[in-house]
Amino acid sequence: MCKKTVIEAKIIQNQEIAQGVYRMVLSAPEIAAGASCGQFVNLYPKAKHTLLPRPISICEIGEDTLTLVYGVVGEGTREFAGYNAGETIRVSSAIGTGFKPQKTKTAVLVGGGIGVPPLVELAKQMSGEKIAVIGFRDEPFLKEELEKAGAKVYIATDSGKTGFKGNVIELIQEQGISGDYFYSCGPKVMLKALAAYCESINTPVQVSLEERMGCGYGACVGCVCKIKENTETGYEHKKVCKDGPVFLGSEVVWDE
Ligand code: FES
Numbered sequence: 001m002c003k004k005t006v007i008e009a010k011i012i013q014n015q016e017i018a019q020g021v022y023r024m025v026l027s028a029p030e031i032a033a034g035a036s037c038g039q040f041v042n043l044y045p046k047a048k049h050t051l052l053p054r055p056i057s058i059c060e061i062g063e064d065t066l067t068l069v070y071g072v073v074g075e076g077t078r079e080f081a082g083y084n085a086g087e088t089i090r091v092s093s094a095i096g097t098g099f100k101p102q103k104t105k106t107a108v109l110v111g112g113g114i115g116v117p118p119l120v121e122l123a124k125q126m127s128g129e130k131i132a133v134i135g136f137r138d139e140p141f142l143k144e145e146l147e148k149a150g151a152k153v154y155i156a157t158d159s160g161k162t163g164f165k166g167n168v169i170e171l172i173q174e175q176g177i178s179g180d181y182f183y184s185c186g187p188k189v190m191l192k193a194l195a196a197y198c199e200s201i202n203t204p205v206q207v208s209l210e211e212r213m214g215c216g217y218g219a220c221v222g223c224v225c226k227i228k229e230n231t232e233t234g235y236e237h238k239k240v241c242k243d244g245p246v247f248l249g250s251e252v253v254w255d256e
Contacts, residue, residue: 005093006044007031012065014083018141020072021114022081024089029064031093037061037121038098038185038208038246041068042216044090045076054080055216055241057185057208058094059117060124060145066091069117069142095216099183099206099246101126106179108133109151110168110194112186116142118208122183123149131177135168135190169193179203184249187211195249205249212240226253 013025031041035058042053054076060067072081083089099122101107106129109119116134123130123146130151134140138159146153155163156171164171168190171177178201184194185208198205214222223240228251235253238244 005030006042006090007093008088009066009091011083011085011087011089013085014081016081017069018139021141022070022072023059024068024070024080024083026066026068026089026091027064028066028091031091032061032064032066035061035066035094036098037101037125038118039094039096040210040213040216040241040245041066041094042092043068043070043076043080044092045079046089047075047079052076052215053092053217055095055210055213057118057210057245059120059142061121069114071114096241096245097243099208102181102204104128104179104181106131106181108172108177108179108182109146110172110182110184110186110190111135112168112190113137115184115186115190115208115210116146118185118210119183120145120149123151129179131179133168133172133177135171135186136162138162167193169197172197182206182249184208185210185245191249191252192254195252195254198249206246207249207252208245209240209247209252210245213245214241216241218242227251228253 009026009028040057059069109132111134132151135156182205191207214220226235229236
């Protein structure tokens with residue numbers, strides 16, 4: 001099991017920023033001090049029937065605060081959405097192996113839906129030119145935060161209601177967006193297509209496989225993925241919640 005501390009943190013803000021997507025700001029100096037971009041925390045619901053924690057990726061790390069952006073997808077996250085500022089919530093220390101920001105001339109940050117939040121802290125921690133290409137079904141969020149972190153932002157939506165109509169890879173190609181390093185977080189189908197695209201242009205990409213997580217705790221084994229290794233089979237099973245969620249796109253075995 002992953003070693004972690006759990007504290008009772010005060011909620012400073014918990015607001016809906018897009019339909020079914022909430023930003024929660026916690027006062028948690030001790031957790032913020034040990035956190036890095038691309039990691040996640042476990043949030044604990046109070047309701048007895050949903051005792052398992054929910055892994056939520058870190059969107060921003062402040063001096064004393066931690067900002068989490070989460071989608072309401074089940075009972076636990078529905079409960080979180082009902083909390084008000086001033087209440088407290090149990091939260092773990094930061095878990096997992098996150099992004100490793102590289103020294104680059106131009107970094108391209110590619111996010112899909114609820115995979116966009118970790119890119120905000122990543123953009124904040126990187127120098128050099130930053131381009132964010134973010135895709136949504138319909139309603140975008142976190143554009144301003146990425147711009148504030150110094151990124152030029154391109155938006156794609158499935159509906160075409162905002163920005164480019166299509167997916168992020170089509171947008172990258174249409175706009176001729178290029179860089180010397182890519183980072184990405186979002187649905188597996190997007191990450192897989194981006195890893196193939198990056199391979200075709202001979203550019204490295206770090207991918208966050210957080211969509212695959214279950215308990216975020218090392219307990220459910222629901223998060224295992226295959227990572228290329230010099231073994232008899234050519235791969236090894238790794239836990240997304242512990243060894244990841246971030247891996248190199250080129251080391252993930254995508255066809256499972
Ligand atoms: Fe449950 Fe990794 S998410 S073991």
